Amino acid sequence: MGRVRTKTIKKASRVIIEKYYMRLGSDFHTNKRVCEEIAIIPSKPLRNKIAGYVTHLMKRIQRGPVRGISIKLQEEERERRDNYVPEISALDQELIEVDPDTKEMLKMMVRSVTRFLKVQSLLSSLFLTCVFPQDFGGLSNLQVTQPTVGMNFKTPRGL
Known part of the structure; x- marks a missing residue:
């Protein structure tokens, strides 16, 4: 001991x-x-x-x-x-990978995005990739590279 x-x-x-x-x-x-x-x-x-x-x-x-x-x-x-500052900011990326649930939430938040939405089916891709503009102000050029599966966020549960 x-x-x-x-x-x-x-x-x-x-x-x-x-x-x-x-x-x-x-x-x-x-x-x-x-x-x-x-x-x-x-x-x-x-x-x-x-x-x-x-x-x-x-x-x-x-x-x-x-x-x-x-x-x-x-x-x-x-x-x-x-005081470390990275050379490439995580916020300034052109491609941001999100899952299908996040894509659904984005669609619910910004209804105007749906008319500019481009959906492509890629079987090899595991993630959903969204392309955002640098200022995040207008999400008019949102690009989705995998179709969503399942969840419906339009109707709240328990009501």
């Missing part, structure tokens, strides 16, 4: 990582020597426990952000991910 890490070990490890992140790594023996140099730790077993938890947290930090630790590098990485 594993041992319990006390609050003292966890707090000391977090403070050491925040202040001396660049000197630490994922090797226990290196971290043990760094902890010995930078902190006054009263006993050898306590030093080893702190170094072990520092090593454990450093391995977790390599995989992703760790709660309770604020490192400048970690903050910069999060900022970089938050």
